[in-house]
Amino acid sequence: MELTGKKINFLGDSITAGCCAAAPEGGFVEILKRTCGLTAARNYGIGGTRLARQRNPSEVAEYDRDFCSRVWEMDPDADVVVVFGGTNDHGHGDAPLGTEADRTPDTFWGACHCLWSSLRQAFPAARIIVLTPLHRIGESDPKPGSGAVLSDYVNILRSTAGEYGFPVLDLFETSALRAHIPQIAEELTTDGLHPNDAGHRLLAEEIAAFLQKL
Numbered sequence: 001m002e003l004t005g006k007k008i009n010f011l012g013d014s015i016t017a018g019c020c021a022a023a024p025e026g027g028f029v030e031i032l033k034r035t036c037g038l039t040a041a042r043n044y045g046i047g048g049t050r051l052a053r054q055r056n057p058s059e060v061a062e063y064d065r066d067f068c069s070r071v072w073e074m075d076p077d078a079d080v081v082v083v084f085g086g087t088n089d090h091g092h093g094d095a096p097l098g099t100e101a102d103r104t105p106d107t108f109w110g111a112c113h114c115l116w117s118s119l120r121q122a123f124p125a126a127r128i129i130v131l132t133p134l135h136r137i138g139e140s141d142p143k144p145g146s147g148a149v150l151s152d153y154v155n156i157l158r159s160t161a162g163e164y165g166f167p168v169l170d171l172f173e174t175s176a177l178r179a180h181i182p183q184i185a186e187e188l189t190t191d192g193l194h195p196n197d198a199g200h201r202l203l204a205e206e207i208a209a210f211l212q213k214l
Contacts, residue, residue: 010084087193176202
């Protein structure tokens with residue numbers, strides 16, 4: 001895919017928002033805009049947010065603005081929509097995993113189907129790209145009740161995106177930003193999850209390379 005001149009909407013959480021970059025221009029979205037010659041790089045990242053709907057309200061109301069609820073708020077003329085989330089569903093979301101048959105945002109399975117279906121309706125001419133969560137500290141901690149770990153959420157994202165024919169950049173599998181490894185966490189993140197400036201640059205390079213190969 002030729003990226004020069006493209007308009008891209010980025011739907012995500014704090015990593016997409018550019019959290020922990022030293023300056024606003026240091027987040028991966030802004031880096032992509034500069035280095036790839038994008039006409040627009042619209043950042044719809046909101047820290048703390050999840051794909052699935054929270055059952056018990058969070059202390060910060062904005063955290064409960066799940067991805068499905070924000071699809072129709074994005075500019076409709078995007079050539080590409082990049083979706084990057086799921087780590088918060090594992091980290092602090094309280095929605096159950098659910099089952100493959102679910103189709104509402106009240107479970108993670110259902111939220112994926114709801115999100116992909118809504119994006120297809122809202123952006124019929126755009127390429128929808130799905131990014132899996134990055135490795136992080138605590139990724140093997142089981143969720144209370146379900147026992148699910150981060151890789152379970154990654155597998156659901158892969159599976160459901162594939163059903164809709166959306167290309168998946170499997171950062172969990174391929175990214176060099178592997179923050180479950182202490183040395184890499186120290187070099188490329190601020191806290192074992194959020195990329196630092198070097199981590200955002202690396203992430204931008206990996207995303208650009210994937211998009212350019214499509």
